[in-house]
Amino acid sequence: MTQIDLAEPPETAVGESSFISGLKAILGDSGVLSDEPGRVFFSTDIFVRGTTAELVIRPESTDQLAKAIAYCTQAGRAVVPRGGGFSYTQGYVPVRENSVTLDMQGMTEILEINTQDLWVKVQVGATWRSLYEALKEKGYRTPYFGPVSGYHSTVGGALSQGSFFLGSTQYGTTADTVLALEVVLADGTILTTGSAGSVIDGSPFMRNYGPDLTGLFLHDAGALAAKAAAYLKLIPFPKHSRYASFGFEQQVPGIAALSDIARQGLAAECYLWDPVFVKSLRERGNLGDDLRFLKGVVSSGSSILAGLKDAARIALAGKRVFDGNVFLLHVTIDDVSSAGAEERLKLVRTLAASHGGAEVVNSIPRALRASPFNDFIQLGQQTPYLRTLPVHGLFPHSKAQHVCTSVQKFFAERSALMEQHGITQGTICFAVGSTMVGYEPVISWEDKQLAAHDRVKMKSDLETLAKFSERPVASQTVAAIRQDLVSLFTEAGAGHCQIGKAYRYRQTRQPQTYALLQSIKNAVDPHGLMNPGSLGLV
Secondary structure, eight states: BOOOOOOOOOOOOOOOOOHHHHHHHHHHHGEEOOOOHHHHHBBBBBBBOSSOOOOEEEESSSHHHHHHHHHHHHHEEEEEEOOSSSSSSSSOOOOOOEEEEEGGOOOEEEEEEETTTEEEETTTTTTTHHHHHHHHHTTEEOOOOOGGGGGTTTTHHHHHHHOOOOOOHHHGGGGGGGGEEEEOTTSSOOOEEEGGTTTOOOOTSSSSSSSOHHHHSSTTTTOOOEEEEEEEEEOOOEEEEEEEEEEEHHHHHHHHHHHHHHTTTOSSSSEEEEHHHHHHHHHOOHHHHHEEEEHHHHHHHSSHHHHHHHHHHHHHHTTTTOSSSOEEEEEEEESSSSSHHHHHHHHHHHHHHHOOOOEEOOOOHHHHHSEEEEEOHHHHHHHHTTTEOOOEEEEHHHHHHHHHHHHHHHHTTTTTHHHHHHOEEEEEEEETTTTTTEEEEEEEOOOOOOOHTTTSSOOOHHHHHSSOOOOOHHHHHHHHHHHHHHHHHTTTTTTTTSSTTTTTTTSOOOOHHHHHHHHHHHHHHHTTSSSSSSGOOO
């Protein structure tokens, strides 16, 4: 644990406050952003515009981060960490005046890759894609290796918000991949958790040496500390993979098959798409996307010839896999041997068939593994006025099918209202570890984009955006639907990742449990200046 000392701020430049001048002394001129469009952008997530930050700062090292946080909190400013900007739950949206946004995308270095002890130390502003590619070159991977948005999403964002997808059926959420953290508290204290925090030759080989302080700062939405670097587990890059996709006439049998596959530990990834979600992907895809996928499939084959055969098979299938009113279950299997992968595949086929699944071409899981990270900015450019809002819940297997039926009824009761405002929804289900099913409706509608969307558009899209009229009533209707859906999930006993300020964490905790969390918050952030409002903490 390290406590930093602050130098006196320099003399104030003409037209510049002493507060800004002091931050520039720590971060340099380029590390402080004060223009209004930039501050609005960094204060807006995918769904909500918050209180506009007073400043945006971009540290490049743990030392700069610690000094900047201490300087801000001593001046009474709230500090709000922000990663890649893909939150839709107000995770990094300021709720107070005089807030400073920490843009963590200046801290992108992969600091050490230790293949003997199987860990990597990475700054939290690195994207999952950059980490994946650097590790793959050495023949390794993290167990959970990112969200599909990992083209831009950062390691720190997923560790703060919680995330699951790539590798999650086998290895769980982001938290399950972490060995230790380097974090900065509200007063600038630098703290290292786990065995890495030892004063005698600290090494991140053991997370739970005593109480799990690493877990304390995971999935906390930045409410307890700002993460600076993470030590993540490594595994050898899977040598043998198999893929399968199955069509189901109904969602419930598809979820039953997904649960059986997950409980038996057969898959690295296992996810179910409903027909609306499948159709939306089909309509939004373009030739460029197809070619990128096929290029990835070629390079991911066991040989160039095998890769070409795989790509040809997918090309011949075309988008037929997207046709029809069918629920598609996709499975990716990893194993140390070809025989082991084949045996897993055989069991998966048996389980899927037992629930009425018919095997179809496996282009989706194969392509997703070949090119695991999507550039959602490019997808947004294809439909520059389309907005989407995922709403998810995590449930035990025993509740998943009941939740499915309840959500179907929920949307059926609102079908006329949704049709009136041009609102649609498609659903993804995902097996997370062997114990959980993630159920995630994705709501879509048309409205003028927020700053978080507009800033990343190509100039060619600006004219289209300017011509599109705002539809605030549609967005307000979506907001009301989300609140009702969150209530449904809450009553069903859901857990959540990406809690932020949107899901009802505080309301669902036992009073004594939440009181303990509040006391921890008071200890590490006595003035309540680290991302106020997250997790309901004050």
